[in-house]
Amino acid sequence: xxxxxxxxxxxxxxxxxxxxxxxxxxxxxxxxxxxxxxxxxxxxxxxxxxxxxxxxxxxxxxxxxxxxxxxxxxxxxxxxxxxxxxxxxxxxxxxxxxxxxxxxxxxxxxxxxxxxxxxxxxxxxxxxxxxxxxxxxxxxxxxxxxxxxxxxxxxxxxxxxxxxxxxxxxxxxxxxxxxxxxxxxxxxxxxxxxxxxxxxxxxxxxxxxxxxxxxxxxxxxxxxxxxxxxxxxxxxxxxxxxxxxxxxxxxxxxxxxxxxxxxxxxxxxxxxxxxxxxxxxxxxxxxxxxxxxxxxxxxxxxxxxxxxxxxxxxxxxxxxxxxxxxxxxxxxxxxxxxxxxxxxxxxxxxxxxxxxxxxxxxxxxxxxxxxxxxxxxxxxxxxxxxxxxxxxxxxxxxxxxxxxxxxxxxxxxxxxxxxxxxxxxxxxxxxxxxx
Amino acid sequence: xxxxxxxxxxxxxxxxxxxxxxxxxxxxxxxxxxxxxxxxxxxxxxxxxxxxxxxxxxxxxxxxxxxxxxxxxxxxxxxxx
Numbered sequence: 360x361x362x363x364x365x366x367x368x369x370x371x372x373x374x375x376x377x378x379x380x381x382x383x384x385x386x387x388x389x390x391x392x393x394x395x396x397x398x399x400x401x402x403x404x405x406x407x408x409x410x411x412x413x414x415x416x417x418x419x420x421x422x423x424x425x426x427x428x429x430x431x432x433x434x435x436x437x438x439x440x441x442x443x444x445x446x447x448x449x450x451x452x453x454x455x456x457x458x459x460x461x462x463x464x465x466x467x468x469x470x471x472x473x474x475x476x477x478x479x480x481x482x483x484x485x486x487x488x489x490x491x492x493x494x495x496x497x498x499x500x501x502x503x504x505x506x507x508x509x510x511x512x513x514x515x516x517x518x519x520x521x522x523x524x525x526x527x528x529x530x531x532x533x534x535x536x537x538x539x540x541x542x543x544x545x546x547x548x549x550x551x552x553x554x555x556x557x558x559x560x561x562x563x564x565x566x567x568x569x570x571x572x573x574x575x576x577x578x579x580x581x582x583x584x585x586x587x588x589x590x591x592x593x594x595x596x597x598x599x600x601x602x603x604x605x606x607x608x609x610x611x612x613x614x615x616x617x618x619x620x621x622x623x624x625x626x627x628x629x630x631x632x633x634x635x636x637x638x639x640x641x642x643x644x645x646x647x648x649x650x651x652x653x654x655x656x657x658x659x660x661x662x663x664x665x666x667x668x669x670x671x672x673x674x675x676x677x678x679x680x681x682x683x684x685x686x687x688x689x690x691x692x693x694x695x696x697x698x699x700x701x702x703x704x705x706x707x708x709x710x711x712x713x714x715x716x717x718x719x720x721x722x723x724x725x726x727x728x729x730x731x732x733x734x735x736x737x738x739x740x741x742x743x744x745x746x747x748x749x750x751x752x753x754x755x756x757x758x759x760x761x762x763x764x765x766x767x768x769x770x771x772x773x774x775x776x777x778x779x780x781x782x783x784x785x786x787x788x789x790x791x792x793x794x
Numbered sequence: 795x796x797x798x799x800x801x802x803x804x805x806x807x808x809x810x811x812x813x814x815x816x817x818x819x820x821x822x823x824x825x826x827x828x829x830x831x832x833x834x835x836x837x838x839x840x841x842x843x844x845x846x847x848x849x850x851x852x853x854x855x856x857x858x859x860x861x862x863x864x865x866x867x868x869x870x871x872x873x874x875x
Contacts, residue, residue: 398862399842405842411811411814454863472840472842473840475839484836484837487839487840487841488841490841490842491838491839491841491842494840494841495815495818495821495841498817498818499813499814499815499818500814584826584835585835715836715845715847716831717831718830718832718834742846748839748840748845
C-alpha cells in the first residue's frame with residue numbers, strides 16, 4: 360500500500376506554470392493557506408522549465424519563485440491529480456504515495472500541450488514535438504553537433520530553433536506551414552506589445568543563419584529503428600533532408616481534461632470563465648492556456664486575477680482586467696496567424712498510425728463518423744494517453760468532437776484508485792466557503 | 795559544473811548529468827523506450843508526460859513515464875520486457 364497523506368488548503372492550485380504560480384502567489388500574499396500541485400519535478404511548467412541544476416532560469420520566473428517562497432506557498436511537485444472523489448477534494452498520485460488535497464477554492468492552471476498531426480514516419484524514434492525536444496534537451500539530452508529539422512507551426516518553432524542552435528545543434532531549416540502574408544500581419548500586430556517586440560527581435564538575432572521557409576511542412580520522416588531523414592514540401596517542390604531529430608509541433612492545444620472532469624463548462628475547446636476567471640463551477644477558477652492560447656504574459660495576468668478572486672480580493676482582480684484584455688487580443692491574433700491549412704489533412708497515408716497508443720491506422724478510422732464510434736470499433740484514443748494526442752489530430756482530420764471525460768483523468772495505480780476517503784478519519788468541516 | 799549519475803539501462807551502465815530524466819538516459823543508451831502493440835520501437839514525443847510514448851520499467855515499476863522521472867544513482871531501467 361502506498362503512503363497516504365492529506366492536506367487542506369484555502370486555495371489549491373493545480374499546475375505550477377506561470378498561471379498557477381501567479382495565482383498561488385496572489386492568494387498567499389493575502390494570507391490564504393495555498394498549495395500548488397504539479398506533476399513535474401519542479402515548478403515552472405513548460406515555458407519556465409529549468410531542467411538540470413543551474414539550467415537557464417528566466418529572470419521573470421526567478422522573481423515569481425522568490426514570491427512563492429516568501430508567501431510560504433506549499434509546493435507539491437511530482438504529484439499528478441487523477442480524481443475528484445468528492446466535492447472540494449482532489450486525489451494526487453506521487454511516485455510512491457497518494458495525497459488527498461481538500462480546498463475551499465480551486466485554481467486550475469493545467470496549461471497546454473503541443474498539437475501533433477500524423478504523417479508517414481511520425482512514430483519513428485527521434486521524431487518529437489518542438490517543445491518536446493526542447494524539454495528533453497533541458498532535461499539533459501546532449502544535442503551538441505546534432506542536426507535538427509524544426510517544423511510545424513506557431514511561435515514556438517522559432518524559440519525552439521534558437522534554443523537548440525544556442526546549445527550546439529545544427530538547424531538546417533525551419534518549416535512553417537503558415538503563409539508569409541499571415542506572418543507579416545502578425546508582425547505588424549506585435550507592434551502593440553512592446554515586450555513582444557523585444558522578444559521577437561532577440562529571436563530574430565538568435566535564428567539568423569537558419570533557413571526559414573513558409574508554406575512548408577514535413578510530408579514524411581524516414582528510418583525504422585531511428586530517424587534518418589525527412590522529406591519536406593516547399594512551394595510545390597519536395598526536398599529530402601538528413602537529420603538526427605525532427606522537432607515538429609502544430610501550435611498548442613489546451614489541457615481541459617481535468618476542468619471537464621470537474622464539470623467546468625467547455626466552449627469551443629476552451630474552459631469558459633467569467634471576468635474573475637471563475638468557471639461554471641462556483642469556487643473553481645481557471646487561468647492560462649486552458650481558457651485560450653495566449654502565452655506567458657496573458658497566463659500571468661489571468662493567474663493573478665484568479666488568485667486574487669479565489670482569495671476574496673475582487674477589487675485587486677478588477678484592476679488587472681484592462682491589461683488582460685490587451686493580451687487577449689494578442690491571443691486572437693495568434694489563433695488567426697497559425698491556423699492550420701487544409702493540405703495538412705492529406706498527409707497521412709492509409710497505413711499511417713493515428714492513435715500511437717493502440718496503433719490504429721488512418722484507413723481504419725476513415726469508415727467511422729464520430730470519435731465515439733471510432734473509439735468503440737478501433738480502440739482509437741483508448742490507450743494510456745486517453746486520446747490526448749490522437750484526439751486533437753482526429754478533430755482536425757475528421758472534425759470529430761471529443762467525448763466526455765471520465766475518471767481517472769490520468770491512468771493511476773489500482774491501489775491508489777482503491778483509496779477511499781471514507782476509510783480514513785473524517786476531516787473537520789471547513790469553516791465556510793466550501794461549495 | 796554539475797556532476798554525473800550512473801544508471802543501468804537494459805543492464806548497460808549509462809552516465810547522465812545530475813537532474814537528467816530517465817528518458818534522457820534511455821536515449822543516451824541508444825535504446826527506444828518501448829515497443830508498441832504492433833511491435834514498433836517508440837521514443838519520447840511530447841517530453842512533458844502527456845503522450846505516454848516514453849513508458850519504461852523503472853526500478854521494477856512498469857509503465858513509468860520516463861520523461862517525468864529524474865535519474866538517481868543505481869537506478870535500474872528496462873525497455874526490453
